[in-house]
Amino acid sequence: MTGASQPHEAKPTVEELREQVNVTRTELGRTVEALAAKTDIKARAQVKATEMREQMQHRAAHAKDRVQGQTAHVLHLAQDRTPEPVQERTGQVAQVAHRNRTVLIVGGAAVATAALVLFRTRGRLYRARGSWRGR
Known part of the structure; x- marks a missing residue:
């Protein structure tokens, strides 16, 4: 207002x-x-x-x-x-693997390389024959 x-x-x-x-x-x-x-x-x-x-x-x-x-x-x-004997054996395997890890790594790499070469070679053979099924 x-x-x-x-x-x-x-x-x-x-x-x-x-x-x-x-x-x-x-x-x-x-x-x-x-x-x-x-x-x-x-x-x-x-x-x-x-x-x-x-x-x-x-x-x-x-x-x-x-x-x-x-x-x-x-x-x-x-x-x-887990039974005690299994635990003991598992512990022993783990210790061995830990001590020899370089050998295990090299061995694993060798197996992987061999598998890769084998699969690639088989693939070439199948392709050369004209069939993947090996006819």
């Missing part, structure tokens, strides 16, 4: 008007900042991506902990149910 409809109200002083202008200016500034933040799609997307990344890291850590716990439980059960 205007001052004309209510003549008994006192007119605001210059200081009161300045204070009202400052309050209105501050409120308008906050409103503009809020609207600008809502329209800044790139910043909002980055915030959302950061939130999602943190959530996925948390889920991955939780899943990793669960899997490690379950693995430890299964290994414990397997060890409890």
Whole structure:
């Protein structure tokens, strides 16, 4: 309502008007900042991506902990149910393999190379005969 409809109200002083202008200016500034933040799609997307990344890291850590716990439980059960002679023999085989790992690696590489040569040679023979079925 205007001052004309209510003549008994006192007119605001210059200081009161300045204070009202400052309050209105501050409120308008906050409103503009809020609207600008809502329209800044790139910043909002980055915030959302950061939130999602943190959530996925948390889920991955939780899943990793669960899997490690379950693995430890299964290994414990397997060890409890495995007969003592089998455990001893398995330990001996692991020690021998560890001591001779270079020999095992070289032997494995040799077997893999021989298998590759054999398969490639057989493939050429089949293709030379014109059939993969060996007719």
